């Protein structure tokens with residue numbers, strides 16, 4: 396454990412990016428203070444700590460601020476070296492974890508937002524795009540898991556990839572309720588499905604997961620707002 400640590404996390408309960416950091420701190424057993432941000436009226440401290448993006452999450456460790464969720468996850472792993480190791484020791488496996496985490500962040504997350512923001516034909520197209528990307532991820536994970544890189548089947552071997560995947564699909568029941576469809580369809584994506592249902596059972600995940608009804612509420616709100624804005628333009 397790092398000595399004399401004062402850790403503050405600026406987050407927002409529904410942010411998948413902030414959830415990743417909460418989950419990583421929880422898995423590592425790092426005590427921290429949590430500051431819930433109102434994203435329409437951000438705190439002066441958030442703006443001071445992240446003047447470039449002014450976004451959550453920001454982790455402040457002994458007065459030093461770190462922004463960008465994937466950067467923060469690596470910082471946590473390098474600072475608190477106790478298990479679980481969030482990144483593998485082997486450089487090649489580490490590179491794979493970084494590659495697939497970015498793939499989830501840059502490709503899949505954006506496409507799932509499109510599904511939430513559209514309806515009718517546009518939504519069908521967006522869903523197909525998510526499925527294409529999940530198919531690629533599923534194949535990638537099959538290869539990754541079978542070479543001995545276990546996904547987080549236990550609290551003590553969960554890593555960055557588990558955290559990133561879970562931050563996007565951990566609330567899959569709420570997503571299904573709001574959208575009336577499944578992203579991680581068991582028959583289409585068996586590896587991803589068994590990975591997901593295993594991760595959501597981890598104690599740390601249950602601890603940081605927001606309540607189902609609250610998540611349904613914000614997804615519905617976000618969807619209504621996005622659909623209204625698109626018909627207004």
Ligand SMILES: N[C@@H](CCC(=O)N[C@@H](CS)C(=O)NCC(=O)O)C(=O)O
Nearest residue numbers: 410411412434450451452463464465
């Ligand atoms: N790439 C960033 C994305 C962070 C992000 O987009 N955060 C959103 C909340 S989900 C935010 O703070 N939005 C406020 C704004 O854009 O003003 C990360 O991984 O940390």
